[in-house]
Amino acid sequence: MIDLNLNPSKKDLRWFGVMFAVFAGIVGVIAIWQFDAPTAAKWIWIVGVSIGVLYYILPPFQRYFFVGWMLLAFPIGWVISHLILGVVYYLILTPIGLVMKLLGHDPMQRKIDREADTYWQAHKPTTEPGRYFRQF
Numbered sequence: 467m468i469d470l471n472l473n474p475s476k477k478d479l480r481w482f483g484v485m486f487a488v489f490a491g492i493v494g495v496i497a498i499w500q501f502d503a504p505t506a507a508k509w510i511w512i513v514g515v516s517i518g519v520l521y522y523i524l525p526p527f528q529r530y531f532f533v534g535w536m537l538l539a540f541p542i543g544w545v546i547s548h549l550i551l552g553v554v555y556y557l558i559l560t561p562i563g564l565v566m567k568l569l570g571h572d573p574m575q576r577k578i579d580r581e582a583d584t585y586w587q588a589h590k591p592t593t594e595p596g597r598y599f600r601q602f
Contacts, residue, residue: 494514
């Protein structure tokens, strides 16, 4: 579970102001580039700079702005992340699994072999110490 940072440090508050300005700049660029809306981009930049300036001029309100933004963004992030996970699972992993099942592919070798004495597979241990640095 993601924990909300409701008690940010001074360093978090300083970085948040910079990141908010960068965010407003990027959203303005996207407004021009994708939607050909220079007026909207101009207002996004004006609001972003205004909030950024007020954010640093009024330090007592930095925490409230930070916490308010986090509380506003948390539900959006939660929904989007779960939606992406669901899409990946149901539209990518599930079809791959179904195709593998239909083709009879069993990468984990889980088929029951009634004539086998054991399912044990011999393993050759490595003696090369450098192998521990290449685990995969």
